[in-house]
Amino acid sequence: MASPKQAATSTNKVAAGFTLPVPYRLFFLLIEPIATLAGAYFAFFDQRTYLDLTHATSAPTPIPLGTSIALSQLANLYFAFALSEALVLRATSDLRVWKTVLFCLLVADFGHLYTVSPLGGQIYGSVLEWNAIDWGNIGFVYWGASMRIAFLAVPEKFTGFQVHAPNPKPEFHKNEFQPKPFGDYDVDVKIEACGVCGSDYHTVSGGWGEQKFPLAVGHEIVGTALRVGPKVTLIKPGQRVGVGAQSYSCLDCRQCKNENETYCTQQLDTYGSVWPDTGIVSQGGYSSHVRTHEHWVFPIPDALPSTIAAPMLCAGLTAYSPLVRNGCGPGKKVGIVGLGGIGHLGVLFAKALGAEVWAISRTHAKEADAKKMGADGFLATADKDWNVPHKMTFDIIVNTANSFEGFDLDAYLSLLDVHAKWVSVGLPEDEGIKIRNQTFLANGCFIGSSHLGSRKETLAMLQLAADKGIKTWVEEVPINETNLGDIMRRMQKTDVKYRFCLTNFGDQFGA
Ligand SMILES: NC(=O)c1ccc[n+]([C@@H]2O[C@H](COP(=O)([O-])OP(=O)(O)OC[C@H]3O[C@@H](n4cnc5c(N)ncnc54)[C@H](OP(=O)(O)O)[C@@H]3O)[C@@H](O)[C@H]2O)c1
Ligand SMILES: *[C@@H]1O[C@H](CO)[C@@H](O)[C@H](O)[C@H]1NC(C)=O
Ligand SMILES: *[C@@H]1O[C@H](CO)[C@@H](O)[C@H](O)[C@H]1NC(C)=O
Ligand SMILES: *[C@@H]1O[C@H](CO)[C@@H](O)[C@H](O)[C@H]1NC(C)=O
Ligand SMILES: [Zn+2]
Numbered sequence: 001m002a003s004p005k006q007a008a009t010s011t012n013k014v015a016a017g018f019t020l021p022v023p024y025r026l027f028f029l030l031i032e033p034i035a036t037l038a039g040a041y042f043a044f045f046d047q048r049t050y051l052d053l054t055h056a057t058s059a060p061t062p063i064p065l066g067t068s069i070a071l072s073q074l075a076n077l078y079f080a081f082a083l084s085e086a087l088v089l090r091a092t093s094d095l096r097v098w099k100t101v102l103f104c105l106l107v108a109d110f111g112h113l114y115t116v117s118p119l120g121g122q123i124y125g126s127v128l129e130w131n132a133i134d135w136g137n138i139g140f141v142y143w144g145a146s147m148r149i150a151f152l153a154v155p156e157k158f159t160g161f162q163v164h165a166p167n168p169k170p171e172f173h174k175n176e177f178q179p180k181p182f183g184d185y186d187v188d189v190k191i192e193a194c195g196v197c198g199s200d201y202h203t204v205s206g207g208w209g210e211q212k213f214p215l216a217v218g219h220e221i222v223g224t225a226l227r228v229g230p231k232v233t234l235i236k237p238g239q240r241v242g243v244g245a246q247s248y249s250c251l252d253c254r255q256c257k258n259e260n261e262t263y264c265t266q267q268l269d270t271y272g273s274v275w276p277d278t279g280i281v282s283q284g285g286y287s288s289h290v291r292t293h294e295h296w297v298f299p300i301p302d303a304l305p306s307t308i309a310a311p312m313l314c315a316g317l318t319a320y321s322p323l324v325r326n327g328c329g330p331g332k333k334v335g336i337v338g339l340g341g342i343g344h345l346g347v348l349f350a351k352a353l354g355a356e357v358w359a360i361s362r363t364h365a366k367e368a369d370a371k372k373m374g375a376d377g378f379l380a381t382a383d384k385d386w387n388v389p390h391k392m393t394f395d396i397i398v399n400t401a402n403s404f405e406g407f408d409l410d411a412y413l414s415l416l417d418v419h420a421k422w423v424s425v426g427l428p429e430d431e432g433i434k435i436r437n438q439t440f441l442a443n444g445c446f447i448g449s450s451h452l453g454s455r456k457e458t459l460a461m462l463q464l465a466a467d468k469g470i471k472t473w474v475e476e477v478p479i480n481e482t483n484l485g486d487i488m489r490r491m492q493k494t495d496v497k498y499r500f501c502l503t504n505f506g507d508q509f510g511a
């Protein structure tokens with residue numbers, strides 16, 4: 001266990017708000033406002049000095065009304081620049097914007113230094129004088145920068161479809177919510193598609209017990225990276241990216257350093273977790289945007305359409321990780337229990353990894369589909385003695401069942417070869433089942449579990465899917481209150497072939 005102090009330091013890495021580096025702050029918070037407001041002061045209150053400074057030798061005394069009005073307007077412009085500067089600063093902490101502003105200012109300054117050269121070399125010794133002539137450029141610089149910011153725009157609050165209280169027939173409400181503070185390693189993603197995981201239903205139905213409401217669920221997210229924190233190196237703005245079910249681990253402990261970050265004791269979920277030091281509850285992908293540490297943001301290969309890729313980020317990974325960690329490959333006989341979202345991706349990935357794959361479902365209803373997915377065999381547990389011909393022949397079984405109703409563990413385990421493994425990833429709402437010591441006796445099998453997977457596994461899985469043309473079987477549904485309610489009622493009955501994927505986010509949250 002990490003000491004509380006260590007824990008606090010490492011969580012700060014993610015939770016802390018963003019601060020502009022010191023040189024930028026000096027320039028944009030101190031030097032720039034002073035110069036701009038000084039321009040406004042002279043142009044408004046001391047027009048004679050202003051004209052002298054700008055070498056307007058032809059201006060008579062008293063200053064003609066037209067010139068005075070023009071100067072007052074100029075003063076207004078200076079105020080507008082100062083205001084736009086403040087707004088830019090408030091709107092973005094994206095260093096790229098600040099670099100743009102700085103670059104434009106430097107170009108303007110050098111151009112200006114050149115244009116005042118006819119006034120003679122001594123002009124460069126009088127900062128106020130040549131600066132007075134320069135001030136007019138500042139507005140254009142900020143105007144250019146604001147254009148760039150408009151392109152990168154990320155709202156201060158996000159919007160999502162939240163559930164207000166647990167209910168087996170949940171209702172969704174479109175609300176604004178406050179994301180966690182933007183951290184140095186964070187990526188803001190504008191969401192385009194989101195898969196509907198069995199866990200989303202367990203969470204909002206109340207089946208998993210107490211949750212932090214109001215809550216937007218969803219953790220199979222694909223979208224576009226809008227802006228990235230100053231220390232982000234893994235993701236570029238504009239890139240199509242995915243976010244899965246995990247959004248934080250310490251990246252520092254024994255597990256994190258060993259590609260086992262999904263088992264970090266400080267791991268946080270994409271929705272329903274409390275961001276350290278903020279009290280803000282993380283919100284999922286039934287939303288306009290998601291803000292995530294770059295370690296849990298994954299570039300999506302071009303070959304994978306967004307609705308095909310989205311369900312892979314939780315369901316796909318949950319199947320893929322235990323398969324590769326337990327040696328799924330050529331010469332292995334692999335079973336997948338439960339042909340739902342995770343199960344059907346389990347069949348697709350186990351096949352792509354080269355194993356002999358058997359789908360193990362409750363009835364024959366999904367047999368034809370399983371064969372189309374590439375399953376070499378199909379077992380229906382409703383058949384009498386369904387397990388008998390296959391006793392002690394399987395090397396790995398991944399169990400994705402999300403209920404224990406009528407679940408005969410002994411029958412499933414009898415399929416395993418000596419010391420072979422049963423890996424349960426399903427997380428049923430019910431009490432659980434009784435396991436007897438004798439259960440493991442006949443074949444000395446191991447039973448265990450698996451949680452999501454590592455960043456490395458996620459990237460490898462997406463690449464495998466792209467290379468082999470793996471296609472999630474999705475039912476696309478435009479996101480809105482009524483459709484979400486309908487989907488949840490069908491999730492309750494596991495009536496889905498084989499994953500819902502929410503689309504048309506632009507209709508609800510703007511393009
Ligand atoms: N470990 C992790 O990291 C992780 C990650 C994500 C989700 N999960 C959990 O994994 C489970 C499955 O998620 P999912 O999204 O794939 O759900 P899903 O799409 O609803 O699929 C679940 C499948 O389980 C089978 N099933 C249901 N009740 C059963 C029973 N009584 N006996 C045997 N099989 C049964 C059904 O397949 P057939 O019709 O073919 O029998 C059903 O299609 C959920 O509990 C979810 O919370 C775990
Ligand atoms: C995870 O931890 C186990 C146990 O320490 C180790 O054997 C394994 O190599 C680690 N990483 C992965 C990717 O399995
Ligand atoms: C299983 O074995 C352990 C260790 O021998 C023993 O303590 C336990 O009572 C056994 N449980 C059952 C249900 O037989
Ligand atoms: C949600 O979208 C469906 C079409 O997919 C439409 O029939 C329904 O009226 C919409 N509901 C709301 C509240 O917009
Ligand atoms: Zn999930």
Ligand SMILES: [Zn+2]
Nearest residue numbers: 250253256264
């Ligand atoms: Zn860790």
